[in-house]
Amino acid sequence: MTTGIALFDTALGTCAIAWRAAGIVGVQLPEGSPESTRQRLEHCFPDAVEHQPPAPIQRAIDGIREHLGGALDDLRWIDLDFEGIPEFDCHVYDITRAIDPGTTLTYGDIAAELGKPGAAQAVGQALGRNPLPVVIPCHRVLAAGGQVGGFSAGGGTLTKRELLALEHTPGFDDPVLF
Template sequence: MEPTHVVVDSPVGPLTLVARDGALSALYMEEQRHRPLQETFGAPDDVTAEPFAGVVEQLSAYFAGELTEFDLPLTLRGTEFQKRVWSALQEIPYGETITYGQIAVELGRPSASRAVGLANGRNPISVIVPCHRVVGSTGDLTGYGGGLDRKRYLLDFERKTKITQDALF
């Protein structure tokens, strides 16, 4: 089945959602590093079609501070190592950060922090597979495919939302 796509607005700018075989296969920001050519996204689709309707609903809840964990069908295409890194990204708790080195250790490859960084940068499903939650060894913000301003926004947003939620419970 050929991919299809929609573009939706968000607080971090327009997001291009790409679906393949009934699952989300990409979420790209404008001017994102490693963004494929527009022609590879397939035909435009209706935002109310699946899986887009579910993705948009969950993204809206996320940006409203009501959703901290996505539950969507995803199709991640990459090397086995990339897929392991992307799986590890999905385990990072909302509002928290981890270093590239910590992920490398978790994967049993303690000297592979650069490889983790490269795989992180190739994550095709930004925000939902939370590559923005990975920071440098000193806790500093390092490269982000969507730009450091967007990374800072997402991290600050999640921290504030988490503090508010923790205060309510």
């Protein structure tokens, strides 16, 4: 099945999206340039062909664009295609997708919810492979003690902090006096 890709502009910069008939398979946050963004997504989906997104994908693009512009949306309405993704990762992504904007869980919280309390590191590794950042909001998952942890998207933890601030997540948004 052919994978389509398209680039689109957001408040954070040029993003990219990949899809198949069943739904979105990849989202790429901005890299240093639109071409770098395209190349990183094409590396993940080497069979991809760039073309005009169909209506459901355009709605997803619009939703992502609006979310990154500050009109917060949980984006759970976007259809995803998990074909080829390991079962453990899918379970991690399902739990992560349920985290509301402005709130966070830890890697350990997700491991506990999976019934595998010692699997925090495996959860972090699964999130490091997340092909759908923002739609599967891995930026909302922190290390123990509220530490930022890692972030594999372009810009690393700076981008993670920016996304958390955008969502007015306590401790990452505007400073408070009390």
